[in-house]
Amino acid sequence: MNIGIDIEEIERFAKYLKNKNCLQRFFVKEEISYSLQKKNAVQHLAVRFAAKEAVWKALRSTENIKLSIADISIKNTKDGKPYVCIKRKRCKKINISLSHTKKYVVAVAIVFDKIY
Ligand SMILES: CC(C)(COP(=O)(O)OP(=O)(O)OC[C@H]1O[C@@H](n2cnc3c(N)ncnc32)[C@H](O)[C@@H]1OP(=O)(O)O)[C@@H](O)C(=O)NCCC(=O)NCCS
Secondary structure (H helix, E strand, O other): OEEEEEEEEHHHHHHHHOOHHHHHHHOOHHHHHHHHOOOOHHHHHHHHHHHHHHHHHHHHOOOOOOOOHHHEEEEEOOOOOEEEEEOOEEOOOEEEEEEEOOOEEEEEEEEOOOOO
16 A cells, blocks of 8 residues: 655646646646536646646555656546546545645645556
8 A cells, every 4th residue: 555645836827727738738638627526626627737746755665656747637527526436447445535726736645546
């Protein structure tokens, strides 16, 4: 089992909203559309970025694979619970939890087992 955590300042992500190329470099279309439909889109983008970093940290020490931030995506179940996809496929061996405040977002990831 392994754990990863990341905290981000929301403000840093405001510019992403104005730059489609930036958005598409880090986020898949489901992450973008989920965030844009919310009242405060930037905090949802920021927490997704934090979650990708937390997952990456948790995977780094156990997996002998090269993953970029864009290979890790975050989706939500119908009741809002976030889950992780690796290269667009749901990965049930990783659990995440996300939280936002006005200024910061935080994400924790736990990897239960080798994913490959
Ligand atoms: C889901 C809940 C825990 C979020 O807590 P919060 O303090 O409002 O917000 P936080 O910033 O800490 O967390 C938000 C994140 O929680 C996560 N979340 C949402 N629903 C979730 C669920 N069912 N299980 C686990 N995580 C959940 C999401 O990742 C969300 O961020 P995202 O939308 O960017 O993906 C809270 O709204 C809750 O308990 N809801 C269920 C009960 C409810 O609706 N109560 C209101 C009755 S008055």
